[in-house]
Amino acid sequence: MVDQSNQPQTDAEWRERLTDEEYRILREEGTERRGSSELLDVDDDGVFRCAGCGQVLFTSDTKYGSGTGWPSFYDPADSDAVETRADHSHGMTRTEVVCRNCEGHLGHVFDDGPEPTGKRYCINGIALDFDEE
Numbered sequence: 001m002v003d004q005s006n007q008p009q010t011d012a013e014w015r016e017r018l019t020d021e022e023y024r025i026l027r028e029e030g031t032e033r034r035g036s037s038e039l040l041d042v043d044d045d046g047v048f049r050c051a052g053c054g055q056v057l058f059t060s061d062t063k064y065g066s067g068t069g070w071p072s073f074y075d076p077a078d079s080d081a082v083e084t085r086a087d088h089s090h091g092m093t094r095t096e097v098v099c100r101n102c103e104g105h106l107g108h109v110f111d112d113g114p115e116p117t118g119k120r121y122c123i124n125g126i127a128l129d130f131d132e133e
């Protein structure tokens with residue numbers, strides 16, 4: 001588990017910790033521009049951590065090229081890594097994906113992913129930090 005003792009508690013502390021763009025995605029449920037993530041082309045072995053708190057969220061094993069313009073995974077690193085919530089914003093019903101540790105917004109999950117899960121975790125690259133192994 002990640003050491004949570006120095007995790008921001010207030011909005012002001014989050015603003016200090018994160019870049020403007022990270023704050024907009026993680027704390028305000030923003031979406032990065034399609035195709036803008038440096039992580040789209042990463043195919044090295046490694047882990048993807050939450051940019052807010054450092055928790056491992058996804059691994060390179062489940063990353064795949066979805067062609068959507070956002071980093072995509074078919075499964076989280078483990079079942080405790082992320083949490084899902086119903087999201088009714090923008091007149092749509094979607095399933096939001098958040099970091100279970102800091103509740104930062106990561107992206108959405110859809111049911112059109114590849115086997116074995118059939119899930120597509122469509123994640124903002126800005127919400128992730130890649131650690132090569």
Ligand SMILES: [Zn+2]
Nearest residue numbers: 050053099102
């Ligand atoms: Zn987090």
